[in-house]
Amino acid sequence: MLAFEPTSTFARQLDAQDPLHTFKNDFHFPQHEGRNAIYFCGNSLGLQPKAVANAIQTELNSWQQLAVGGYFGGTNPWLYYQDYCKPTLAKLVGASTQEVTVMNALTVNLHLLMLSFYKPNGKRYKILMEAGAFPSDQYAVETQVRQYGFNPDEAIVEIAPRAGEKTLRTADIIESINTHAEELALVMFAGMNYYTGQLFDMAAITKAGHAAGAMVGFDLAHVTGNVPVQLHGWNVDFAAWCSYKYLNAGPGAVGGVFVHEKHAQNVQLGRLGGWWGNDEKTRFKMEKGFVPKADASGWCMSTSQVMNTVCLKASLEMFEQAGIENLRAKSIRLTAYLQYLLQQLPNLSFEIITPENPDERGAQLSLYFKENGRAIHDAMHAAGIIVDYREPGVIRVAPAPMYCSFEDVYRFYEILKTQF
Structure with a gap:
């Protein structure tokens, strides 16, 4: 398996190799400062497919x-x-x-x-x-x-x-x-x-x-x-x-x-x-x-x-076009990359309480903060990162493979590294 690297170039390389990467263009994203927000909240509400308006x-x-x-x-x-x-x-x-x-x-x-x-x-x-x-x-x-x-x-x-x-x-x-x-x-x-x-x-x-x-x-x-x-x-x-x-x-x-x-x-x-x-x-x-x-x-x-x-x-x-097995394969890699990058953040004190074994998890990683979890969540939102918070102390981060990219995961890491 290809070793991960904490760089934007590497993230874009992974996206270029992703056969599902074009599906991202088929969804509407909330905007933050003129660009797509980082949307890791599909475990609460998925994004709107662009095809929905015509379907309705x-x-x-x-x-x-x-x-x-x-x-x-x-x-x-x-x-x-x-x-x-x-x-x-x-x-x-x-x-x-x-x-x-x-x-x-x-x-x-x-x-x-x-x-x-x-x-x-x-x-x-x-x-x-x-x-x-x-x-x-x-x-x-x-x-x-x-x-x-x-x-x-x-x-x-x-x-x-x-x-x-x-x-x-x-x-x-x-x-x-x-x-x-x-x-x-x-x-x-x-x-x-x-x-x-x-x-x-x-x-x-x-x-x-x-x-x-x-x-x-x-x-x-x-x-x-x-x-x-x-x-x-x-x-x-x-x-x-x-x-x-x-x-x-x-x-x-x-x-x-x-x-x-x-x-x-x-x-x-x-x-x-x-x-x-x-x-x-x-x-x-x-x-x-x-x-x-x-x-x-x-x-x-x-x-x-x-x-x-x-x-x-x-x-x-x-x-039907993407195939659930293909989505699952991407999700395992996407979540693994997220975990790898989170482990490069020694300045943030949290515990990943979601099992490390990919067979025991899906697209979500739950970050448990002993202190200031709600405040950190709110600061993420202010920085254009849409995740959610659950008491006590957990920020749920869920990069859905249908519309999230490896570059999204890297941007998330970069914001946390430079602003937190």
Whole structure:
């Protein structure tokens, strides 16, 4: 592997060798002092693809010219709009098109899926998750167990890092699953921890959860579009994700779900029904009796959110061109270069708490500052560096490979070296 160098010439050399470098030109960047800001915040909100404006206008034209006829005519008939996203999403998460769909928003989807897959029975009523999960996940799990009359302090098993450590060990996760095996109804984990950036071993967690007799689901908010996964092959029961982070689909964009085919094809599996999840052969008979489609879209409830899905469709077209494996290869190198340059900054006192092993992380490095983390974050923003801050003391730095360059990483380092 080519040894890294802390120079702008070397960074530009890496960009010249990058087969994905032209995708940077397909996005709008916030501006700072007449040039593109350094945008390392795709783990919170991806940049706007330039193709989005025309994509939205296409649907506005259909609405203007065809009105209700847009459901069956126009460039992209709305009746099938959720289906346009499935082929590329299936590639991103390692699934068939029958196992994925788009609908609602992330936490709504987690609730709907847990209603199907969290089935407490007798002493088997507990949910296992990581301590310090994103608050929305904590709230969702807490309120789910309360619906069944359980005390969250008793029904939720949280796994925390060992004393003095910031990340979880896979062995400790599996040990906790085994310890609570007879009481577990569900293992509900993030695919990647939002705070540390740790990518969990989802295959191992799923295997252990199933061996314990539990269902296993994942929140892939920080995974989908960031790291390729194999949900079908790993036998994951269900997963959900948002589309506004690495998928660049805009604020409030429609979410996505995965349901393994062994469950998706089981139309007897309990769920909340709606018109858009009903079997299309009987949908327009307008009769009583919910008959779900025998795929993941059997969990859909309402008419496709066309204007809330169009940006995702436009972004996924670029993912189809780039290829998630190519993006992952660039991301590993880009993040490694970022880590190398950060290690050349002895004047800044911080700890990289994200695992060093590229198999245990994605595009994010979390920098833990014992002191002045918020002030340093604010100073970065003033210097044209867009990152985000999470209590306590962490600045999350995430160079998304679709639109970030090696020169961006070098500029980040140069600003820190000269101004901090």
